[in-house]
Amino acid sequence: MAQSRQLHLGAFMRPVSLHTGAWRYPGSYPDANFNFTHIKSFAQKLERAKFDAFFMADHLAVLNMPVEALRRSHTVTSFEPFTLLSALAAVTERIGLVATASTTFDEPYHIARRFASLDHISNGRAGWNIVTTSNPDAALNFGLEDHVEHGERYRLAREFYDVVTGLWDSFADDAFLRDVESGIFFDPAKMHVLDHKGDGLKVRGPLNIARPPQGWPVIVQAGQSEPGRQLAAETAEVVFCSPRDLAGGKALYADIKQRMAPAGRDRNHLKILPAAFVVVGDSVEEARAKRARLDSLVHYDSAIASLSIALGHDASGFDPDGPLPAIPETNASKTGRAQVLKLAEEEKLTVRQLAQRYGGYSGLAFVGTAQTIADEMEEWLSGEGSDGFNVVFPYLPQGLDDVTERLVPELQRRGLFRTDYEGSTLRDHLGLPRPENRFFP
Amino acid sequence: MAQSRQLHLGAFMRPVSLHTGAWRYPGSYPDANFNFTHIKSFAQKLERAKFDAFFMADHLAVLNMPVEALRRSHTVTSFEPFTLLSALAAVTERIGLVATASTTFDEPYHIARRFASLDHISNGRAGWNIVTTSNPDAALNFGLEDHVEHGERYRLAREFYDVVTGLWDSFADDAFLRDVESGIFFDPAKMHVLDHKGDGLKVRGPLNIARPPQGWPVIVQAGQSEPGRQLAAETAEVVFCSPRDLAGGKALYADIKQRMAPAGRDRNHLKILPAAFVVVGDSVEEARAKRARLDSLVHYDSAIASLSIALGHDASGFDPDGPLPAIPETNASKTGRAQVLKLAEEEKLTVRQLAQRYGGYSGLAFVGTAQTIADEMEEWLSGEGSDGFNVVFPYLPQGLDDVTERLVPELQRRGLFRTDYEGSTLRDHLGLPRPENRFFP
Ligand SMILES: Cc1cc2nc3c(=O)[nH]c(=O)nc-3n(C[C@H](O)[C@H](O)[C@H](O)COP(=O)(O)O)c2cc1C
Ligand SMILES: Cc1cc2nc3c(=O)[nH]c(=O)nc-3n(C[C@H](O)[C@H](O)[C@H](O)COP(=O)(O)O)c2cc1C
Numbered sequence: 001m002a003q004s005r006q007l008h009l010g011a012f013m014r015p016v017s018l019h020t021g022a023w024r025y026p027g028s029y030p031d032a033n034f035n036f037t038h039i040k041s042f043a044q045k046l047e048r049a050k051f052d053a054f055f056m057a058d059h060l061a062v063l064n065m066p067v068e069a070l071r072r073s074h075t076v077t078s079f080e081p082f083t084l085l086s087a088l089a090a091v092t093e094r095i096g097l098v099a100t101a102s103t104t105f106d107e108p109y110h111i112a113r114r115f116a117s118l119d120h121i122s123n124g125r126a127g128w129n130i131v132t133t134s135n136p137d138a139a140l141n142f143g144l145e146d147h148v149e150h151g152e153r154y155r156l157a158r159e160f161y162d163v164v165t166g167l168w169d170s171f172a173d174d175a176f177l178r179d180v181e182s183g184i185f186f187d188p189a190k191m192h193v194l195d196h197k198g199d200g201l202k203v204r205g206p207l208n209i210a211r212p213p214q215g216w217p218v219i220v221q222a223g224q225s226e227p228g229r230q231l232a233a234e235t236a237e238v239v240f241c242s243p244r245d246l247a248g249g250k251a252l253y254a255d256i257k258q259r260m261a262p263a264g265r266d267r268n269h270l271k272i273l274p275a276a277f278v279v280v281g282d283s284v285e286e287a288r289a290k291r292a293r294l295d296s297l298v299h300y301d302s303a304i305a306s307l308s309i310a311l312g313h314d315a316s317g318f319d320p321d322g323p324l325p326a327i328p329e330t331n332a333s334k335t336g337r338a339q340v341l342k343l344a345e346e347e348k349l350t351v352r353q354l355a356q357r358y359g360g361y362s363g364l365a366f367v368g369t370a371q372t373i374a375d376e377m378e379e380w381l382s383g384e385g386s387d388g389f390n391v392v393f394p395y396l397p398q399g400l401d402d403v404t405e406r407l408v409p410e411l412q413r414r415g416l417f418r419t420d421y422e423g424s425t426l427r428d429h430l431g432l433p434r435p436e437n438r439f440f441p
Numbered sequence: 442m443a444q445s446r447q448l449h450l451g452a453f454m455r456p457v458s459l460h461t462g463a464w465r466y467p468g469s470y471p472d473a474n475f476n477f478t479h480i481k482s483f484a485q486k487l488e489r490a491k492f493d494a495f496f497m498a499d500h501l502a503v504l505n506m507p508v509e510a511l512r513r514s515h516t517v518t519s520f521e522p523f524t525l526l527s528a529l530a531a532v533t534e535r536i537g538l539v540a541t542a543s544t545t546f547d548e549p550y551h552i553a554r555r556f557a558s559l560d561h562i563s564n565g566r567a568g569w570n571i572v573t574t575s576n577p578d579a580a581l582n583f584g585l586e587d588h589v590e591h592g593e594r595y596r597l598a599r600e601f602y603d604v605v606t607g608l609w610d611s612f613a614d615d616a617f618l619r620d621v622e623s624g625i626f627f628d629p630a631k632m633h634v635l636d637h638k639g640d641g642l643k644v645r646g647p648l649n650i651a652r653p654p655q656g657w658p659v660i661v662q663a664g665q666s667e668p669g670r671q672l673a674a675e676t677a678e679v680v681f682c683s684p685r686d687l688a689g690g691k692a693l694y695a696d697i698k699q700r701m702a703p704a705g706r707d708r709n710h711l712k713i714l715p716a717a718f719v720v721v722g723d724s725v726e727e728a729r730a731k732r733a734r735l736d737s738l739v740h741y742d743s744a745i746a747s748l749s750i751a752l753g754h755d756a757s758g759f760d761p762d763g764p765l766p767a768i769p770e771t772n773a774s775k776t777g778r779a780q781v782l783k784l785a786e787e788e789k790l791t792v793r794q795l796a797q798r799y800g801g802y803s804g805l806a807f808v809g810t811a812q813t814i815a816d817e818m819e820e821w822l823s824g825e826g827s828d829g830f831n832v833v834f835p836y837l838p839q840g841l842d843d844v845t846e847r848l849v850p851e852l853q854r855r856g857l858f859r860t861d862y863e864g865s866t867l868r869d870h871l872g873l874p875r876p877e878n879r880f881f882p
Contacts, residue, residue: 023619023626030619030626034561034651040531060550062632062649071629074619077612077651080558086527087562090481106551109501109582117521120475121528140645141550171518178464178471178515183740185464185471188512191503204581208503210475210518299624 007381007417008271008388008430009408010053010098011046012240015039016074017395018057019277019361021297023074025395032396033078036087042400043088046095049404050418052429053096053127054088055220055240055390056081060105060138069302069359082114089122096426098127098220098238103160104153105133105142108203111160112167115217116209124213124425128164129220129240130231132157154227156200161219161235163203165435166194168216170206172440192439215434218426224252232270233259237432239272240390242363244339249274249364249385271387271430274380277365279394280402284368291367294394295356303359307351310336310358320352361392370410378416448822448858449829449871450849451494451539452487453681453716456480457515458836459498460718460802462738464515466836473837474519477528483841484529487536490845491859493870494537494568495529496661496681496831497522501546501579510743510800523555530563537867539568539661539679544601545594546574546583549644552601553608556658557650565654565866569605570661570681571672573598595668597641602660602676604644606876607635609657611647613881633880656875659867665693673711674700678873680713681831683804685780690715690805690826712828712871715821718806720835721843725809732808735835736797744800748792751777751799761793802833811851819857 015032016023023030032038043054058081063073070076081099089097097118101111111128119126132154136147148156175190194205221236223229232239233256243249257267279294281287300320308315312334313327324344329337344354366373380386393399411417427434456473457464464471473479484495499522504514511517522540530538538559542552552569560567573595577588589597616631635646662669662677673680674697684690698708720735722728741761749756753775754768765785770778785795807814821827834840852858868875 024621024624030621036531036562036564059649061645062647067629072624072626074626076627077649079561080554080650082523083527083555083558083562086524087531090477090528090531105548107546107583110547110551113521114524117524120520121477121524123477137645140643142548143643180465180471183465183513183738185513185515186517188508202581202584204502204578206503208500208518209521297624 005381005415007377007411008052008273009417010055010096010240010273010388010390011042011051011400012055012057012275012390012392013042014057014075015078015396017399018392019294019394020073020075020302021294021356021360022395024297025294027398028395029397030074033074038397039079039084040088040091042396043092043095045397045400045404047092049408050421051095052388053098053426054085055098055129056085056100058100058131059135060102060133061135061141062137063135064137066302066305069305072299072302082118085126086118086121089118089125094125094421094424096125096127096218096429097122098129098218100129100131102131102133102138103157104148105138108160108163108167108201109207112164112207113209115164116168116207116212119212119214119217120209124427126212126214127218127220127238127426129222130157130161130235131222150225151227154223154231157231158234159198159200163194163196163198163201165216166196166438167203167205167207168212169437169439170194171211172437173211173215176210190440211437214425214427215437218430218432229256230259232256233265234263237270238430239270240275241272242275243385244364246380246383246385249380250383253384253386269432273388273390274386275363275392276389277361277363277392277394278373278403278407279365279367279399280370280373280406282369284372287367287369291365291394292353295353295360298356298359300352300355303352303355306358306362307340307355310340310362312337315351315355318351320355321350324351324354361394363392370406373407374410374414374416377411378414381416446822446856448818448852449493449712449714450858451496451537451681451714451829451831452483452492452841453496453498453831453833454483455498455516456519456837458840459833460735460835461514461516461743462735462797462801463836465738466735468839469836470838471515474515479838480520480525481529481532483837484533484536486838486841486845488533490849491862492536493829494539494867495526496539496570497526497541499541499572500576501543501574502576502582503578504576505578507743507746510746513740513743523559526567527559527562530559530566535566535862535865537566537568537659537870538563539570539659541570541572543572543574543579544598545589546579549601549604549608549642550648553605553648554650556605557609557648557653560653560655560658561650565868567653567655568659568661568679568867570663571598571602571676572663591666592668595664595672598672599675600639600641604635604637604639604642606657607637607879608644608646608648609653610878610880611635611650612652613878614652614656617651631881652878655866655868656878659871659873670697671700673697674706675704678711679871680711681716682713683716684826685805687821687824687826690821691824694825694827710873712873714829714831715827716804716833717830718802718804718833718835719814719844719848720806720808720840721811721814721847723810725813728808728810732806732835733794736794736801739797739800741793741796744793744796747799747803748781748796751781751803753778756792756796759792761796762791765792765795802835804833811847814848815851815855815857818852819855822857
């Protein structure tokens with residue numbers, strides 16, 4: 001019971017934060033993208049705060065944006081996830097390590113090997129965030145002229161998952177005898193040759209890696225479309241998502257969980273963790289001021305494009321320091337437009353401030369004191385809006401320290417978050433069962 | 442002068458050694474294939490001994506052998522190189538980290554990213570051992586029915602190298618301004634879009650990683666065929682090879698180095714490091730006894746097959762405990778046969794011992810005291826047989842300790858090996874220049 005009423009917390013990381021203005025925030029590390037020492041300290045702090053996992057997003061191309069925005073963006077380059085998380089595995093002991101890898105642009109034999117190897121190196125702390133890669137520019141880096149079509153990407157993702165998990169099951173858990181006396185190292189009867197021949201993939205196997213300590217690394221999914229949700233219900237053990245508010249969170253939560261029983265799965269074997277941007281202050285006003293300061297570091301030239309996209313209307317002619325003018329409703333982007341109007345009214349933001357919000361980070365945000373944020377998180381948890389959160393830090397290291405030193409203790413005081421790890425693997429932290437080996441049950 | 446007269450030493454690693462009997466040797470770690478703690482201690486010891494590099498071989502399939510040999514082999518499964526070397530990067534500071542990656546079964550964008558990322562994480566210690574993958578079973582794990590033909594593999598390898606190095610040059614070294622005041626993170630004029638469209642590969646770029654600290658990670662090559670040597674002369678900065686004796690070493694050394702000038706390269710910018718199996722004893726007899734003991738741990742059933750292959754003649758009917766009988770000369774494998782006969786005569790080995798030698802490790806070996814081995818290494822270096830060695834340890838940890846604690850001090854006493862690192866990158870250790878950026882010279 002205690003277990004089911006506790007939050008799971010992941011850290012959704014970019015070395016300099018996801019917020020585009022963060023590298024300019026006082027005290028930030030503008031060079032963190034390639035500074036392992038900084039990232040190591042972030043992971044170690046998150047481990048001391050008992051986070052479930054360190055989660056690394058990934059993209060397979062320089063993000064396509066107008067040069068005015070691009071040259072101001074610290075997201076243009078950063079570490080590759082397998083190498084970074086493996087390095088972090090060596091300097092942490094308990095925190096889970098979730099890497100993003102694409103089923104559209106990589107080979108199942110490589111993916112199976114690398115995650116299995118990371119799981120061995122970390123003693124059972126690996127997770128695979130399965131993405132189908134929505135960025136069309138990625139295709140051009142992998143020999144294709146056009147992006148693979150959306151439905152086909154998801155069909156392939158499902159087959160890819162079957163192959164990778166099948167490769168992880170290549171050896172029985174007790175295949176390796178290592179009997180020095182007789183000289184028998186392992187029992188070949190406990191090795192399975194997958195010999196997969198499917199619509200999209202042909203992979204013989206066996207994998208040249210012993211079964212991972214977790215059986216399989218934890219399966220994570222972040223797709224939101226209809227096929228994305230279905231894939232999640234059939235395969236995922238963690239869903240990363242980005243609902244905008246509690247109502248949206250509840251709807252998504254209910255939808256994904258209700259798809260599980262028909263897929264033959266137990267609804268407790270999947271944890272739904274929305275991304276949440278968290279800014280902690282001594283007072284709600286102070287937290288809002290921090291956020292406003294951060295937003296103000298987003299350059300207007302790059303910000304206004306984001307606002308225009310959200311509005312479905314060119315905003316570049318508006319008075320930056322005036323209120324949002326009345327604009328005619330269009331067919332494009334009705335929800336986006338409604339959200340902007342709501343935000344403009346609620347927070348009384350100027351056009352510049354709105355643009356900077358959209359150009360910075362515009363997803364679900366908890367901005368307040370440790371108490372008000374804990375209240376909100378509790379409401380999400382008890383209301384079945386989520387099973388916890390993937391925390392997005394507004395800037396680093398200070399925004400992370402505010403969470404680990406102020407919010408986490410408040411959550412722990414309320415019994416909403418663990419005060420220590422109970423097990424040693426990521427599956428242990430998430431309360432997920434170890435999968436049976438399909439070939440050696 | 443001191444520099445050019447010194448040996449370069451790499452460690453050619455498999456967690457339990459390359460020798461097939463090693464896991465049964467007293468004091469060995471039979472579970473080292475998936476025990477990171479052991480491997481970390483090996484890498485740290487090698488770093489204290491000032492080795493140039495830790496080198497990780499790699500295969501993309503479970504090696505195809507008869508079940509009798511397979512079940513006795515500790516080489517069936519082990520860590521994947523990118524994940525392992527990245528983890529080692531976090532717990533070492535100076536030693537180079539060379540990973541094997543295939544140009545036949547991976548994507549240049551992934552390879553470029555992972556090595557660049559490893560180079561950033563390790564502050565300039567990455568090397569890429571380019572292999573074309575000779576094991577035909579690997580093809581079956583990557584969707585192919587048949588192996589890619591040898592010449593075609595090397596043609597593709599050359600194009601793959603051009604693409605990967607081109608991607609590493611995506612950003613000028615000074616592209617990242619990170620000017621907090623003006624908000625300019627980088628200068629897009631210092632980003633190059635590769636837009637490669639070749640015979641075998643189409644890759645747009647740019648890489649989403651800043652230029653590696655070394656410019657390019659060190660390029661290593663281990664092919665021995667005619668196209669392999671040519672590729673090495675054109676591209677490699679280190680060649681790993683396996684001559685059987687000094688005469689063979691000199692011939693290979695001369696051949697590869699003389700191909701460099703026509704390729705427009707300086708012959709000092711490539712270091713040739715043969716694999717050398719090193720067994721150190723207090724006396725030559727003790728060293729030989731250690732090796733004999735190790736060889737005796739190779740099971741006869743798996744050993745005899747290796748001897749038959751080397752002889753080009755079925756040896757399974759021979760008396761295991763008698764001398765090698767006279768056998769008719771055949772056309773198959775003349776050199777192999779001559780080597781076996783020479784060895785049988787020199788070391789007076791029985792059929793069983795010969796079989797166990799071939800089933801264990803049959804390449805170039807230095808077996809003796811620290812003094813006799815240092816003499817031999819000195820002879821190779823001064824005679825232009827090599828620029829150093831890739832040491833193969835007979836068993837671990839003891840065989841490694843014997844090298845670092847006994848052989849290395851003897852080499853240092855003679856001025857043949859460094860007593861401390863002079864620089865911090867793998868290029869520094871090897872005395873290799875940092876490549877210019879071809880797009881931003
Ligand atoms: C919280 C979150 C994190 C994501 N992280 C990544 C990522 O790191 N790399 C990536 O290619 N896509 C990422 N995505 C995108 C999803 O994988 C997916 O492409 C996107 O949500 C569109 O979903 P759909 O393809 O099902 O329509 C992420 C999505 C969410 C909601
Ligand atoms: C010392 C040494 C180490 C090698 N390591 C690997 C390796 O780790 N993985 C691999 O696929 N091939 C490895 N090879 C094989 C070579 O890449 C190459 O395929 C082989 O030498 C045959 O050469 P060729 O293809 O030029 O005929 C190694 C070869 C040597 C001599």
